Amino acid sequence: MTTEPEIVLSVRDLTVDFTQRQGSFRAVDGVSFDLRAGRTLGLVGESGSGKSVTARALMQLVDPPGRIIGGSIRLGDIDIAQLPRRGEAIRAIRGADISMIFQEPMSSLSPVHTIGAQVMEVLELHLKLDRKAARARTIELLGQVEIPNPEQAIDRYAYEFSGGMRQRAMIAMALACNPRVLIADEPTTALDVTTQAEVLDLIGRIQRERGMAMLLITHDMGVVAETVDDVAVMYRGQVVEAGPVDQVFHGATHPYTQRLLAATLKLEQPAARPAPPAVSSPILSLRNLGKTYQLGIGAFGGKAKGTLRAVDAVSLELAAGETLGIVGESGSGKTTLGRLILRTVEPTDGEVVYSPPGAAPVVVRTLDKAGLRNLYSEIRFIFQDPFASLNPRMTVRQIVGEPLLINRRGSSTEINARVSQLLELVGLDAGMMSRYPHAFSGGQRQRIGIARALALDPKVLIADEPTSALDVSIRSQILDLLIELRQRLGLSFIFISHDIGVIRYFCDRVAVMRRGRVVEVGDAQTICTSPSHPYTQALISAVPYPDPRRPRMQQRARYTETSV
Amino acid sequence: MLLYILKRLLYMVPTLFGMSLVSFLIIQLPPGDFLTSLTSAIADSGQSLDQASIDRLTALYGLDQPFYVQYWNWISNIIFRGDFGWSFDWGQPVSRLLWDRMGVTIFVSALSLVLIWALAIPIGIYSAVRRYSIGDYVFTFLGFVGLAVPTFILALGLMYVSFTWFGLNVGGLFSPEYEQAPWSLAKLLDLLQHLWIPVVVIAISSTAALIRVMRANLSDELSKPYVVTARAKGLSEFTLIMRYPVRLALNPFVSTIGWVLPSLISGVTITAIVLNLPMAGPLLLRALVSQDMYLAGAFILIMSVLTLIGMLLSDILLAVLDPRVRYQR
Missing domain, CATH: 3.40.50.300 (P-loop containing nucleotide triphosphate hydrolases)
Structure with missing residues (x-):
């Protein structure tokens, strides 16, 4: 040029x-x-x-x-x-x-107007097209952004579209007046x-x-x-x-x-972290775990219009001291799977067995309330959104100390001591105990969440997208903290994420989920570099690579149902 | 959609049955019946009712029969013959009293409702869009005054003002000379002259409350991303606010139609008494006090039906306004 x-x-x-x-x-x-x-x-x-x-x-x-x-x-x-x-x-x-495309295609489109009406509006406003011409042009635009069946799509509402389709509609709207x-x-x-x-x-x-x-x-x-x-x-x-x-x-x-x-x-690349235990017995095993949702049951009961198999016959084993990643796109059932383990969502079928070292194995589905409560102190959750998962009206001391209080672990001075110990463990100043969550940044809040998860000395942590709400520089800090904690406290992790980079950095093994099924399980490095299942190949190749000299996305593999 | 309305109508049948049963139970609940309050009223005036005539009246009205028989007689007459029974107190068929009063009530209530919405929605929109402006503060202040002033004080105040300053005849719906007169233009004008006080009084406190609701709803919607999207399209501020956030902020309004109808009927009793309006509220109160069971029962039943109809109307409107509601079915 x-x-x-x-x-x-x-x-x-x-x-x-x-x-x-x-x-x-x-x-x-x-x-x-x-x-x-x-x-x-x-x-x-x-x-x-x-x-x-x-x-x-x-x-x-x-x-x-x-x-x-x-x-x-x-x-x-x-x-x-x-x-x-x-x-x-x-x-x-x-x-x-000048036109603009926004981040959240769902909330950026009006929920009560059709996609077509919202695109036509721009055309009528700026190009002074009449209704009929605007409609024809809108159908054309929807076709250009590769929305299938634009003649029908024009009269649909945003919530009837998938995320990608909504964003395409948004693009059509932005492009309307050239x-x-x-x-x-x-x-x-x-x-x-x-x-x-x-x-x-x-x-x-x-x-x-x-x-x-x-x-x-x-x-x-x-x-x-x-x-x-x-x-x-x-x-x-x-x-x-x-x-x-x-x-x-x-x-x-x-x-x-x-x-x-x-x-x-x-x-x-993978983090420098201790090698996973060579031979070790599974601490948690899932056998044919499944969850079926009945769709379309009204307030007065009646027949279901269909069923959704959110998680389908998943069998996985988590070895003691190991980190197992579960990766998948939205709707793949990965979050549901995490919830099924602790029965926060009741499984429809299958079994979860928790085998703590030096104690009898526990079959999770047979537990009563008291048994579940004991289990909750051994296996704990770390949540995705560090803003929504901390009660804004509770001080850090109350948040971190709450599991201790509920399980009656010690007097209030003992709890105080434990809370300051936990805060130091996750790299926070114990003097911050009496502050409220809003005084902390996203990364610090996630540390508070981790401290809360560690309060009862758990053996297994289930982390559901713990870093996806964080900036990239904070993200690696939190992951490094988890790696360090895992080593010091001998924890086992189930790590749920959509982010291949984070999974490769943090996990020993990975299970790839798609539409409720595990399509591939294996060593994290192998899966991330040379996956064998075509879906995993498509997934990995779609991840943008941060080097303009080595673009990955352009040569990406595509996966369709027929290419199996 | 049609199927949905049909289904809803069908569900209304058992609900109505339950409601009629409860209405009847409620009017039977106070100790004694109409005859006991009648005898005590007669005794108060120094006379007495002999036992024979009490027995005769008891048998006549079926008061000695068990609860379910009385209920059956009552409800079957209503369903099959439109006969709501006999008002002991007024010595008239209940249905005649009922339709007279109901007509006026619904008329006045509907007018008030229109006034409430005509005031509350624009003011609420203005307050939300120009939040913390002088105008917003003024309307907020007036709104809270409207909420705080008891309706009967307002009614008395307005009556005083229009009577002493303008020399208008107030109270009731008509001046005495038109009370029994046939309809004419003059009578209509007379009606309008009387009507504005009750309509304003009934509307004012609801308006104040609805302004606050509208302001809060719309304030929430105004910060939604789709408003920015609309602005980024180049729409004018007025068009975009009316087309997008206002439309969504109206949803909670529509959902309230269900309970607005009955509350306008039973909620304005005090106003109706103060203004001497021939509305349903005072009649219901009197019927309950004197244990005029069929009259009271009929009113409670009608109000239940109105609530159900209101709920159905608001659900249908909601489905028309918000496609998400339709989709979930």
């Missing part, structure tokens, strides 16, 4: 402040970049870095108390930063010249990896065809490496590093970029 493509949108020294009770908080601080026709700029950063606010500022969509206080956003002759937030001028640009600039704010974060790969392919193809300029906002370095031309790294409201993607990945100069890349690459 001899000449750089034309600049469509040029941002200079953009500054956004959020007015607060005391002073103001600068969310975006002097950010500059250019968006060029047909090229994609990746805006990368961890949560709170100001990347989403930047994106919204480009369309004057920052909600009060946020306000653009400086800089310019030039789209041709117009400076968007100077336009009134609710004025006619900016409304004419939104959806027509915008010059497309802003995608974490467009695939809520999607499974295989769906993510397809949606990213689609966005990339459409962007090339139409020569749109695109701003892709993401926290995922893998997605960046695989899809963008240029990168801008944001940290605390500032762009700390910018340049072509290859230069940023292979010649990063700013320490933050280097840290971010190091944390990402660290999760691309």
Whole structure:
């Protein structure tokens, strides 16, 4: 390429402040970049870095108390930063010249309007199409984003679509008026990896065809490496590093970029961790475990409209001291499986046997309430969402001490001592005991959750996506903590995740689940590098690889029911 | 959809049976019956009723029969002949009293309901969209005043004002000269002149409550991501608010229709007494006090039916408004 493509949108020294009770908080601080026709700029950063606010500022969509206080956003002759937030001028640009795809396709679409109505609305508004023309154009658009049967899909509602289909509808809506600039704010974060790969392919193809300029906002370095031309790294409201993607990945100069890349690459290989016990008896074995849900039973009973086999004849063994990963996409039954083990969801069939060292084996399904309670102190859960799983009205001391209190382990001074011991074990200051969860960051909250799980000296921990809500740099810290704890306390883990990287980093063995069944079990390294089942192959190859020189997604294997 | 409505109607039959049984049980619950309160009333006035006539009346009204026989007579007459029984107190068939009063009640209530919604929904939307603005504070203040002032005080206040300042005839629904007159334009104007006080009084406290509900509902919806999506399309603020969040914020409103109907009928008793309105509330109260069992029973039964109809209406409306509700069936 001899000449750089034309600049469509040029941002200079953009500054956004959020007015607060005391002073103001600068969310975006002097950010500059250019968006060029047909090229994609990746805006990368961890949560709170100001990347989403930047994106919204480009369309004057920052909600009060946020306000653009400086800089310019030039789209041709117009400076968007100077336009009134609710004025006619900016409304004419939104959806027509610049459009946006959001992270949560479910909540970003209206639940009570049809997909078609929401797309048609843009066409009627900006292109002044009449109803009939708008409808025809919408069907065409839905076809372009590869939604099957667009003639029927146009009259469907968002909840009738899968996550990937919703995001496609969202894309159709964004593309309706042929915008010059497309802003995608974490467009695939809520999607499974295989769906993510397809949606990213689609966005990339459409962007090339139409020569749109695109701003892709993401926290995922893998997605960046695989899809963008240029990168801008944001940290605390500032762009700390910018340049072509290859230069940023292979010649990063700013320490933050280097840290971010190091944390990402660290999760691309197994952690240095103790070898799994060579021969060891299983501490937990699942035999033909299954769960069937009856669908469509009304309040007055009646016949089920069908059944859903959420977990189907799963047999797995967890050796003492071992870490078993369970990986699968949403709806694969991995979370249900975790719940079946402790009977928080009652299994329909099959058996779970817990064989603690030096004690008689326990058949979990035959336990009464008291027996289950004993079991709960031996096998414990770590939850996914560190924000929702801690009661905001309880202090850390109450949260961590609650299992001790319920099981009457000692007086309140003894519990206090144990809580401070636990907090130190997970790397928190025991002096923080009397604070409430909101005073902690996501990573710290997850540590609190882990401390709570450890309170009763369990033998087995079941961790359901414990790191998926965390930023990448925090993620490896939490995993390292779990590895250390596992070694010190001789724990066994069942580790449920959709994230292959995390599984490879942390687990000895992996079971791959699909539609309630385990399709493949084996050594983690083997599964992640040379899987034998075609589904696993498709899954692994869809994971974006954080190196622009070694793209993986583009040569990915696809899996359909017939390719078995 | 049609099948669903049919199914719902079918489910209403056993519910209605249960309700009628309970209504009848309730009116039988107080010790004694109409004759005991009648004899004591007569004794109070210095006369006495001889035992023979008491026995004769007891047999006439079937008061000596067991509970289930009385219930059967009552309910079978209603179902097969539309006969709600005889009001001891008024010496009239219950059905005549009932339809007179019910007509006025439903008319006044419906007007109030329209006024409530016409005020509460726009004000609620305004308050939610312009949260913490001067206007919001003003409406919030007025709303709380409306909630706090007892309805009978408000009724008395309005009567005082319109009588002393405007010299209007207040109380009741008609001026005395039109009470028995045939319908004419003048009578209609007279009715409207009387009507505004009860309608305003009944509406005011409900309006205040509904403004708060609407404001809270809409505030929640306004911060949802789909609102940002709509804004990103370039819709004007007014269009997008009316089209998206308001539509969703109305759902809880619709769900309340079920209990709004009966509460408007029984909840305004005090207002009706103060304003001397020929509504159902005062009649029901009097029937309960004097143990006029058939009259009271009929009222309770009608109110139960209204509740059921209200519930059905709100469920159907909800299904029409929100496709998710339809989908779950």
